[in-house]
Amino acid sequence: MTQTIAVQPLISNGRDRLFAPTKFIDGPVHSKALTSLLKQYSARGRTISRAQEMEAMYEAKLKEAETKTLTMEAMGEAKLEALKAECHSKMRKTKQDYKQKMSHKLRERNTTYSKKMENMSAAHNSYKGKVMKSVELWRRALSTKDDKILQLQLQLNLQKERADSEAKDAKHEDQAKVWDLTLRFYEFPAGTCARKIVPTQAHSVPE
Structure with missing residues (x-):
């Protein structure tokens, strides 16, 4: 007796998915064929479960890596803040x-x-004191010189006044002598040969 059985082997499509296309096998059904098919299906099921496990492990590792990355970023930020x-x-x-x-x-x-x-001001004050001292000495010398000049002028004035007074006195004496002689001339007796002299300031006294 011949039976037709639909068998769907698991085939990968390259996108981590397994599908079972329909395939018709004609022939008598034997226990060995079924056993081999069951073995294939179980092996492929184990492959699927292993792939799922690996995918789960990959996701877990990815999450762990993300967690580590976040932790390292936080640690890096903390270190950066500490460095700052x-x-x-x-x-x-x-x-x-x-x-x-x-x-x-x-x-x-x-x-x-x-x-x-301070040193410059002290030197300036010392120089200023010396200059003022020399100026004072010069002023004293000038005042002494002025005093001497004044004394000489006073002496000259006194000498001039004395000379003027002596000249005036001599003039008065000469005039007195002239008048005395004039009076004597006019007292001569008449008939004498005396010459009449008119006293003037310009004439000198006759001897």
Whole structure:
């Protein structure tokens, strides 16, 4: 007796799916053929289950990798934040050290400049004192010279006044002598040969 049995072997289509196309086998049904078919189906079922297991393992590993990636990203972000904080602290410390160094240098420069200015002011005051002293001495010398000049002028004025007074006195004496002689001439007796003299300031006294 011949029977026709529809057999659907599992064939992969290249997309991780297995399908069973219909295939007709003509012939007597034997236990060996059924056993081999059952073995094939069971092996292919194990292959399908193994593929599913591998897919599940792959998905689990993928999830684990994603979790690890997220963890590493979080750790990287934490490390990055820590590095940023460390860099900021180092920069602040460097800025503070630089400011301290610059302030120390500025204080030293200011101290040196103030000392130089003090020395220059002291030298200037000393020079000014010397100049003022020399000016005072020069003024004293000038005042002494002026005093001497004034004294000489006074002496000259006194001498001139004395000479003028002496000249006036001599003039008055000469005029008195002239008048005396004139009076004597006019007192001569009549008939004498005396010459009449008119006294003037321009004439000198006759001997």
